[in-house]
C-alpha cells in the first residue's frame with residue numbers, strides 16, 4: 001500500500017513548469033543564495049565587483065563624495081558619475097534584484113558610504129562637538145532595518161559593496177540572522193551589540209545581499225585606512241523612489257528602456273498586474 005506521502009504527491013501533481021529539481025539558479029543567481037536570503041535574511045556576494053568596474057569606481061569615489069548630496073540619498077553623487085553608474089548597472093549587481101523582481105526591479109534608494117580613517121573621524125567629531133557645545137558619542141552599533149515588512153520574500157533588498165574591502169577593525173556590516181521574520185523585542189538596545197549578531201568580512205569588491213528588513217548595523221573604523229562603498233536598495237517599481245521629485249544630474253539618463261526603468265524614469269507597465277509571474281515565488285519552498 002502506498003505511504004501517505006506518496007499518496008499525497010499522487011494527489012497533488014507537481015507543476016514541472018514552476019517547480020523542479022533541475023532549478024539551480026534564477027537569472028544567474030544560485031537558488032542557495034536566494035534561499036539563504038529568505039531564511040537568514042542575508043547572503044554574501046564574494047567578488048561582486050572586479051576588474052575595470054571596481055578600479056574606475058575606486059578612482060572616482062573621492063571626487064563623487066565631495067559632490068554635495070541634495071538629500072540623504074545620493075542621486076547626484078552616484079548617477080552624476082559614469083564610473084559609479086556602471087556599478088549600479090553591472091550585471092553582477094543586478095543579478096539578484098532581477099532574479100527576485102524580474103523586469104519590475106527598480107533602484108529605490110542609493111548612497112555612498114565612507115568609513116573614514118579613525119583619526120580623521122575623531123577630528124571631525126571634535127569639531128562638531130565644539131560647534132554644537134556637546135559631545136557626539138559614536139555608539140558601537142546602529143541597528144536598523146532599511147524597510148519594515150516581516151516576510152521571507154522581500155519586497156526590497158539592499159546590496160552593500162565594499163570597494164576597499166572591510167574586515168575586523170574597519171567595522172564591517174553586522175547582521176542579526178533571521179530578524180527579517182520577527183519583530184524586534186521590546187527594549188532592544190539599538191546602539192549596543194546584539195547577542196545573535198554575525199560580523200561579515202569583505203575583501204575589495206565583495207558585497208552582501210540583505211533582505212531590507214533584516215536588522216543590520218555598520219561598525220566603527222578603528223584603522224588608518226578608508227572604507228569606501230556603495231549601498232543600493234532595489235525593489236518593486238511601485239515602491240516610491242525616495243528622491244523621485246529630484247531632477248537627474250546631467251548625462252544620467254539615456255534611451256535604453258531597461259536602464260530608464262531601473263532608475264525610475266519609465267515604468268515597466270501601465271499598472272501593477274503581473275502577467276508573467278516570477279519563478280522565484282515558488283523556488284526554495
Ligand SMILES: O=C(O)CCC(=O)C(=O)O
Pocket residue numbers: 113146160172173174216217218219231
Ligand atoms: O555600512 C554598512 O555596513 C551598512 C550600511 C547601511 O546599513 C545603510 O546604509 O543602510
